[in-house]
Amino acid sequence: MDKTFEKRKKVVHDLICDDLYTPMKFKELAVLLQVAKEDRDALRMILEELEEEGKIYLSKRGKYCKGEAKKLRGRYRANQRGFGFVVVEDDPDDTFIAEENAGGALDGDVVEFTIIRSPQGRSKEGKITKVLEHELKTVVGLYHKRKGKSYGFVLPDNLKILKDIFVPAEKDKSALDGQKVVVKLTSYGDDRHKPEGEITEVLGYANEPGTDILSIAKGYNLPTEFPEKVLNQAERVAKPVSEADRVGRKDLRNWQMVTIDGEDAKDLDDAVSLVKEGENYILGVHIADVTNYVQENSALDREALKRGTSVYLADRVIPMLPQTLSNGICSLNAGEDRLALSCIMTVSPKGVVIDHEITETVIHVDRRMSYTSVNKILTEEDEEECRKYEELVPMFRQMETLSGILRAHRKQRGAIDFDFPEAKVILDEKGRPVEIRAYERNVATKLIEDFMLLANETVAEDYYWQELPFVYRVHEAPDEEKMQALALFINNFGYSMHLGVNEIRPKEIQKLLGKVEGTPEEPMISRLALRSMKQAKYTPENAGHFGLAASYYTHFTSPIRRYPDLQIHRIIKDNLRGRMTPEKRAHYEAILEEVTKQSSEMERRAEEAERETVKLKKTEYMEKHSGEYFDGVVSGITKWGVYVELENTIEGLVHVVNMTDDHYEYYEERHEMVGMHTGKTYKLGQRVRICVLDTDRFLRTIDFKFAREGEKQDG
Known part of the structure; x- marks a missing residue:
């Protein structure tokens, strides 16, 4: 070590840590220490070392202060490229963590970390000093048995886990x-040692039907089986509607009503009815009364809260409630009496709810309709069809x-309608994708959406003004910086x-979407x-x-699955x-914070798992189309290439290395990719023809190349 450097470092440290010292910025320090301009890089190195050692820290105002930096707490989010970010609740700015500062x-x-750099106008950089709580308890991956050795390794599916996991022979x-x-982690390792674990479940070979989706489900810790106690309880409570059940309920069994769902739906939790009285519409939205069968704090209820939501993966549904309930007594099946909670609204010709009633009912759906x-x-x-359903x-x-x-x-009040085509994945009996197409919204899907939205708003407003403990579905205004x-x-x-x-109106975004409708961009x-x-x-x-x-706004219309x-x-x-006593109010006020937090987290988990299964099946589908040509639209441009989306919603990347x-x-x-010699330009929304170059099922990526004139293009 350079002795001169160490001496200078001690001088700088002693100055900053002197009790009489006032925190100063870099330039002020340099002047005080009489550091010449050509030597200021050396001073920067000294300050960086003292920061990394925790002897000084840089304040938010860019001043160097004595003592250790403030210890902060947050959740680490890794990136597959090695670095990551720490997310702190109520702090809109994440802290960047370099790979060498991740601390294992x-x-x-959940980690403890310090800020080591906070450059003005740039993102903060931190260093993790301690892991307080490990979120990962199990990992899903591919097992590799070492030939002739008494151990093996699991290569994680999760690309954010950069190390494979050591498994001794006695734990395989x-x-x-x-x-x-599925491997349970018994040791998390450190900078010199790999994590260790024991295999708790063998899912099957990677190419076996269903193993791929099951691996994703397990990777997200989605519960694939119900505990026996929960199943037994579901069987006990799933009794047909009795006379005793009907007591005190409004009898709507003679009302004309239907369910309208997708052809493959089995958990039908909403029915609709409509009649006209003069110029007004009497709209009934009738929702399965699941609470009649799922009592608070029962085994069924605790399991439902733990799951938070049903999860719809490409080849299976992981329900929130056992099928005895979700597809049985709680499902509003046609031709059968069912218990419901109904929101009956009187709607004016202008679309305003002028009266409503929320009440317990017994209903009898006439027909099960499809979109x-x-x-x-x-x-x-x-x-x-008109003859079949004439009445x-x-x-x-x-x-x-x-x-x-x-x-x-x-629309008049400014609601935003993002009408993106969702992917509909069609699988064969072995779980292989045979078709992927855009799932189109039609007049039937829209009318059900409109009726459910109205019921959700009506119920939310009613209970807001009653000032009772309640659960709201909240969508806050976007950050001003993002809108700018x-x-x-x-x-x-x-x-x-x-x-x-200081105000962003949804109507402005609605207007923007109206302006760009039908344009390439x-x-x-x-x-x-x-x-x-x-x-x-x-x-x-x-x-x-x-x-x-x-x-x-609230979510009132899907108690089977949310x-x-x-x-x-x-x-x-x-x-x-009449049971909303002061004690009952206090009870709900005490539990709703945790209930809403858990529900939001489980919703995010479900969305991510669903997205991953669709990405996987899209990649698998394109494997058998390698070398074929398709028409598409430029959907994104970055410095590493051009993204192209096909008519079936599949998106791939034409990497710059393949633009030869x-x-x-x-x-x-300008959001353009321009050829330096030919002047050829690729722009957003431009129609292009591509060839499928390669797919990677593990990374779930699809590579395209642009078709050249004269190449075979009849794939």
Whole structure:
């Protein structure tokens, strides 16, 4: 070690740590220490070393202070490239953590960290000093048995876990080389040692039907089986509706009503009815009374809260409640008496709810309709469908009219409608994707959406003004900085947004989406607008719903598959039955914070797992189309390449290394990729023809190349 450097370091340290010293910025320190301009890099190195040693720290104002930096607490989010970020609650800015400063932390760990750099105008950089709590308890991966050795390794599916996991022979559960396994971590390792674990479950070989999706489910810790106690309880409570059950309920069994769902839906938790009285519409939204069968704090209830939501993966559903309930007595099956909680609304010709009633009911659904059938009746006027459901056609016509009125009313107040095509994945009996297409919304899906939205708003407003403990679905206004960035971005395309001082109105985003509709840049701008928004969440405090431009919103309509809906049904029934005592209010106030937090977290987990299974099946589908040609649209441009989306919603990347006809440069301000010699340009929304170059099922990525003139293009 350079003795001169160490001496200088001691002088700097003693000066900064002197009790008489006032914190100073770098330039002030340099002047005080009489450091010449050419020697200031050496001073920077000294200060950096003292920071890393924790002897000094840099304040938020850029001044060097004595003592150790303030110890902070947050959750570490790793990146597959080695670095990561620490997320601190209520701090909008994440702290960057370089790979060498991760301190052995794994993705999801609760950590203690310090800020080591906080450059003005740039993101903070930190160093993890201690792992306080490990989130990862189990890991899913591919088992490799070492030949002739008494041990093996698990290569994690989660790319954010950069080390493989050592498994001794006595803890391998007889797993074979090449099988997917679940491994329980017994040691988390450190900078010199790999994590260790024991295999708790063998899922099967990677290429066996269903193993891929099961691996994703296990990777997200999704519970794939119900405990026996929960199943037994479901069997006991799933009794047919009796006379005793009907007591005290409004009898709506003679009302004309239907369920309208997808053809493959089995858990039917909402039915609708509609009649006209004079110029007004009487709309009934009737929701399965799941709380009649799932009592608070029962084994069923605790399991439902733990799961938070049903999860819809590509080849299976992982339900929140056992199928005895979800597909049985709680499902509003046609031709059977069912218990319900109904929101009956009187809607004016302008789409305003002028009266409503929320009440316990007994209902009897007339027909189980599909979106396809209702769409055929309303859009195609299909003779066969109209004849088959002759007695219901007048009601469907009225529903279509009311749906249009409600949609226009929402649009008028500024509600935002992001109409992205979702992917519909069709699998064969072995779980292999045979078709992937865009799932189109039609008149039937829209009318059900409109009726559910109205019921959710009506219930939320009612209980807000009653000032009772409740669960709201909240979507906060976006951050001003993100909106300013979006406004700057769209200026490149000739669009503008009016952003008020400290106020962002949803109507401005709605107007923007209207302007870009049908343009080549529509997908890109719509996605950027969506990414600029905050995520919706559940909370006991009402803060309105920005995206819907609604002052009050909740989730009331799906208690079979969402726990928050089940929770508010319980509150509503206690209120209707006169059981909302001060003690009961205090009870709900005490539990709702944790219930909403758990529900929001489980919703995020489900969304991520669902997204991963679709990505996997898209990659698998394109494997058998390698070398084939497709038409697509440029959906994104970055410095590393051009993203192209096909008509079936599959997106792939044309990497710059595969753009071999020229040297291409990325112009960020114009969002273009331009060939330096040919002048050839790729722009957002441009129609292109591509060839499928390669797929990687492990990384879930698809590589394209642009088709050249003269190449075979009839794939």
